[in-house]
Amino acid sequence: MCFSTVFDIVKNKADQLGHTEKEMYASLKNEKVNKKDILAYKESGVIPTDERVLNGILNYLDMSKTELELTLGRVPEGFEDVFLKNTKEIAKLLEKRKEAKKEEQNTVPAIAPYYSSDLGKLYKGDCLELFKQVPNESVDTVFADPPFNLDKEYDEGVNDKNTFSGYLNWYYKWINECIRVLKPGGSLFIYNIPKWNTYLSEYLNRRMNFRNWITVDMKFGLPIQKRLYPANYSLLYYVKGDKPKTFNVQRVPLQTCPHCGREIKDYGGYKSKMNPNGVTLSDVWSDIYPVRHNSSKNRKFNELSVKLLDRVISMSTNEGEVVLDPFGGSGTTFAVSELLGRKWIGFELGNCEIIKDRLENKGRDKKLFKKVYEEKNKLFPDKVKELRKKNGLWTDDDFRSDNEKVLNGNTKENKHDQISLNLK
Ligand SMILES: C[S@@+](CC[C@H](N)C(=O)[O-])C[C@H]1O[C@@H](n2cnc3c(N)ncnc32)[C@H](O)[C@@H]1O
Structure with a gap:
């Protein structure tokens, strides 16, 4: 187990000592650390920089700063080279535990599904x-x-x-x-x-x-x-x-105004270069x-x-x-x-x-799913396409016939889009 905050290390020590929270704060106060000082480290992984607070906490924990950093799961500052020189010994120590865990895993009974x-x-x-x-x-x-x-x-x-x-x-x-x-x-x-x-x-x-x-x-x-x-x-x-x-590319419709059907963002003017199956998902x-x-x-x-x-x-x-x-x-x-x-x-x-x-x-999910697929892998969903045509705006139908890939419906990408939905 390793800790992510100094507060949690202090709290764990209090549990080991059998201290209530009140007793913990009282003991810290004896070390010149007040409640506000320690609460500042409740949701942050940093080590106190104020020496009074740090020393008070270390006294309560009966730890050195190096031990505190190790308990936070880090290589202590200034010891990186020692750590690197001794990786063999450290690895041996850790691997012993891994073997024990493996044995535990081999004896797992099978559980019946719900x-x-x-x-x-x-x-x-x-x-x-x-x-x-x-x-x-x-x-x-x-x-x-x-x-x-x-x-x-x-x-x-x-x-x-x-x-x-x-x-x-x-x-x-x-x-x-x-x-x-x-x-x-x-x-x-x-x-x-x-x-x-x-x-x-x-x-x-x-x-x-x-x-x-x-x-x-x-x-x-x-x-x-x-x-x-x-x-x-x-x-x-x-x-x-x-x-x-x-990795199957997913495509979404071009964003359009719900009232007039115009594009909301500029597509750069290269409409015929756009994929009629939609814009690549970001x-x-x-x-x-x-x-x-x-x-x-x-x-x-x-x-x-x-x-x-x-x-x-x-x-x-x-x-x-x-x-x-x-x-x-x-x-x-x-x-x-x-x-x-x-x-x-x-x-x-x-x-x-x-x-x-x-x-x-599955009725409800099939309905929701159909709705998702009305918009998926299309440059314009059918309703938007109708609206755009009514308002004299271009649609992918204008250049679809030029695009052999799509006519064949046979690109690698397209194959994934045509998944056989189990919606019957
Ligand atoms: C945020 S919800 C998941 C919602 C889900 N994605 C959905 O769309 O309905 C998290 C779920 O994890 C379950 N859960 C919490 N702790 C768990 C654990 N240790 N093992 C298995 N399930 C757990 C909770 O009961 C809860 O139903």
């Missing part, structure tokens, strides 16, 4: 336990939308309030499992608020290859005093190894909306839209490949996998009946 379909299996329980069932390098894409540690309401037994370090340590554990189960070239997507994804990104950069930080433009919560109004989620996209084994997604309406909602709390999952799964997998989601929620990932003909593995600690129901009654 629900199975022809394409997938849903398991009820804690993802860290359930991951043990999944063989190394057997999954093509992992999509994870975990609780954000915002103290939100979930099913009984699901905790969304952890300490800063506690949350990150838990995160690192299941990320390691995601990396283990991914095939070489497999993709990992992690959806969270930007604050947490900055830490995860730092962790992942040392283990996988960065592809994109996708900004999902969506307001959440209320404005916060003296801060910018939070209006985006972050979707991290990493691959295991040098390059993705599967890393800013402004067309994903929260699932708020009761008619499209499967449960009370957080649920992602099928559009987002369709994008992730279509982009990173082909038909028959395997998608894993450790935080099933309402089952959006599994519903979309079914409709796209992907195999899937799902975990959920809370209510699994909602997911089972959703997968057994």
Whole structure:
């Protein structure tokens, strides 16, 4: 276990000493550190620069500054060369533990799924336990939308309030499992608020290859005093190894005015050079909306839209490949996998009946999916095309016939666009 903040290290020490929070603050006060001083390090990984505060904390912890840095999971400042010279010894020490862990893994009993379909299996329980069932390098894409540690309401037994370090340590554990189960070239997507994804990104950069930080433009919560109004989620996209084994280009319509159909942004005037199948998807997604309406909602709390999952799964997998989601929620990932003909593995600690129901009654998802495909891989959705024609504006029909690639409908890219949707 390693800690992410000095506050969490102090809190852990207090727990070891059997101190209540009040006693902890009283002991720190004896060391000339007041409550405000220590609270400043609750959500930040830095080491105090004020000597009074640092020395007081070190006295309470009975640690040197070097030990404190090691406990924060870093090579202590000024010791980088010693560290590099002794990597053999350090590696030996760590690998001993790895062997012990491997043995633990070999003795995992098989767990029965809560629900199975022809394409997938849903398991009820804690993802860290359930991951043990999944063989190394057997999954093509992992999509994870975990609780954000915002103290939100979930099913009984699901905790969304952890300490800063506690949350990150838990995160690192299941990320390691995601990396283990991914095939070489497999993709990992992690959806969270930007604050947490900055830490995860730092962790992942040392283990996988960065592809994109996708900004999902969506307001959440209320404005916060003296801060910018939070209006985006972050979707991290990493691959295991040098390059993705599967990457299918996704295309979106040109943005147009809903009233007159004119382009909102300048396309540069090269209309005949535009791909009639749409504009290449960028890393800013402004067309994903929260699932708020009761008619499209499967449960009370957080649920992602099928559009987002369709994008992730279509982009990173082909038909028959395997998608894993450790935080099933309402089952959006599994519903979309079914409709796209992907195999899937799902975990959920809370209510699994909602997911089972959703997968057994696919009507609502099929409707939503049809809507997504009315706009996907088209330069102008049909209604927009009609409006533009009515207003004397150009459409892709004007140059489509010149474009042999599209007439044949046979480019590699196009083949992926024509997936056989299981919508009957
Ligand atoms: C943000 S929601 C996921 C929503 C989902 N993406 C959807 O579209 O419906 C996170 C889910 O993770 C589940 N969860 C929390 N901790 C878990 C754990 N340790 N193992 C498995 N599931 C967990 C929660 O019960 C919750 O349903």
